Amino acid sequence: MNRSLLLAVLLVVSVLAPGISLLADGQQATVAITDVTTAPERPNPGETFRVRTTVTNGESAPGAFDITDVYVRRAGSARSFARVEDVGGVQPGGSLSVPLPMTLEDTGTYDLRVYVVGELNGTRTRLQYPLLVSVRESGPQLLVETNETVVGAQSTASVTVVNAGQTPVSTVRLAVGGQNVTVDSPNRILTGLAAGEQRTLGVPVTPTDTSATLQTVLTYTTEAGNERTVRSTTPLAPAPLERDVTLEARRLSAVADPPIGVTIRNFGNAPLDDVTVAILVDGTVVTRRPAPDVAADAERDLRVNVSDVPTGPVDVRVAYETAGTQGSEETTVQYRSNPGSVAVTGVDYEVDDGTVFVSGSVANVGLTEVNGVVVRVVSAPGIDPVRPAPDYFVGSIPASDFATFDLSVVVDEDVDTVPIEVRYLVRGERRTATTNVSVADRPAPAPEDGGGPPTLVLVGGAVIALAVVIAAVYRYRRR
Structure with missing residues (x-):
């Protein structure tokens, strides 16, 4: 392989794999740039900062790597921002950190490359390493932080403005926008910032796509009257909406109108907003109440008070909004209320002179008071309520209490039961309950004359006695 071809290969490799070089025989060398750091990390315009490059030579290297040049250039440019020559050698198994001072005059983010050139075992090698440097003005600076975001769900971006300069600034304005994102109250005005002062603002943002980006622009006026601008771009990387909501309902304590306990569980990745809970009986809403928001991956317990709900199945419906979409969940709970209710107990009777008492x-x-309680005998064929007590006014009976009554009725011999009716008011509603009282075992009525001789016998006896007296008188006179 000739020297010009080798250099061409080395240049290609330096672009494809920063920090790696090849030996002349095509084997991978162990020399590499292992780290590049800057101090400070974010220099100010015109400020001298140091780029420290660490070069390592592997233990298996065939010899020392002699560094002839270290320089920094913008990617794709031949102009060097800084350069140092004849640095020294790196022995096999060793490393060397090379500090390189440099200055950048303008604010912005610089896409740079650090190059290290040297010789290894007689072969010239060039290494490169990528370096991003952000140069910021010494005055106000921006720090934008966001939590995990979801498409369509509003979250809060924390925007911190810090005056890192030595002098105050005025007319500080903040504008927040971006791509595929909506921002509530995007423009904010800060009257001024003293030297070293910082302020943090919460900005509501809602991404509309998974590729959303937040762009923040800060403008201010220096003490000298110059207007300057600081920009910041923050990718949001929102996740697609995942909706997963469950609902559980149950009857709570045993009171007259037991409340209904509701548990909303949000297993999704966006909060539930504008939550309302409705109680329905036979499809009709009997009560509705708003509920607090439910955060993502959280649950909320609610207590819904109800009244005048009958015993039986009750539907519970929760409606909500999540990430700009409407949703609802519904379940059924068996409900049982305990309003005031009257029952007839401990019934007994006596018979006196044909009247049943x-x-x-x-x-x-x-578990609620009942009012206007009246007990009476229901009149029917063979059943006649009579004085002194055809009916009986009880009045009010507190919850879990009782009152006594007395009734009087005359019944025919073939009647075995007497209907007793109770009428009362509970919560202003009139109710009626009827109980049949058995009187089948009452004694038979006694004879009217007590078992004495019949009147006809007495009259006949008197007539006979009178005849005997007349006959005796007649005999006496004839003597």
């Missing part, structure tokens, strides 16, 4: 209790087996 019924006594007992009316118990409130619910």
Whole structure:
């Protein structure tokens, strides 16, 4: 291989694989640029900073690598920003750090290359290493930070403005925009920044595509009256929306109107906004309430109070918005309420002179007060409510309490049951309950004359006695 061909190969390799060279026989050499650093990392315009290049020679190298030149150029340019010559040699298994001072006059990001040229075992070798240097003004600077973002979901970008200069600045304006992103309140005005002062602003941003980029522009006026601009570009790399929401509902404590417990679990990657919870009975909404937002990969427990909901299946529906799209989830819970309710208990009766006297209790087996309680005998063929108590006014009965009553009725011999009706108010609604009281085992009625001789017998006896007296008188006079 002639020398010109070898140099051409080396140039191609230096472009394709920075930091790697080839020996003359085509074998890979062990010499390489292993690291390049800058100090400070973000120099100011015109500030001298150092580029430190570390060159390593492998233990298997055939000899020392003699460094003849180290220089820095812009990619694709032949102009050097800095250069140092006759650096020295790097023995096999050793390394050497070469500091190179340089200055960049203008602000911006520089795409640079660090080149190291030397000889290894008589073969000239050139190594290169990429270097990005960001030069910023010594005045206000921008620091933009974002959390993980999702397409269509709003998040907050943290924009920090720092006055790194030695003098105050005024008329500080911030404009936030970008590509494939919408920004709420994109323009902000800061009256001024003292030397060393910093302020952090929260900027709501919503990416509209997975390739969204946030662009921030800061303008300010120096103490000398010059207007300057600082720009920052931040890729957002938002993820596609993943929606995964589950809903669980249950009846809570056993009170008159038990509340319904609702758990919303958000397994998606975007928060749930504008959340509302609705309770439906037979498709009709009986109550609705707003709920707090639910963050991504989080859950929210809610307590929904209800009233006048009947016992039976109740539907629970949660509606929400996530990443600009509407969604809803629905489930069913078996509901049981415990309003005031009256039951007839402890019934007994007595019979006196053909009248049946019924006594007992009316118990409130619910958990709210009942009012206007009236107990009465229902009139029917063979059943006649009579004084002194055809009906009985009880009044109010507190929750889990009772009251007694007494009724009087006359029933025919072939009647075995007496219907007792209870009427009452619960929450302003009139309700009625009827209980049949068995009187089949009552005693038979006693004879009306107590078992004495019939009237006809008595009359006949009197007549006979009178006849005997008349006959005796008649015999006496004839003597």
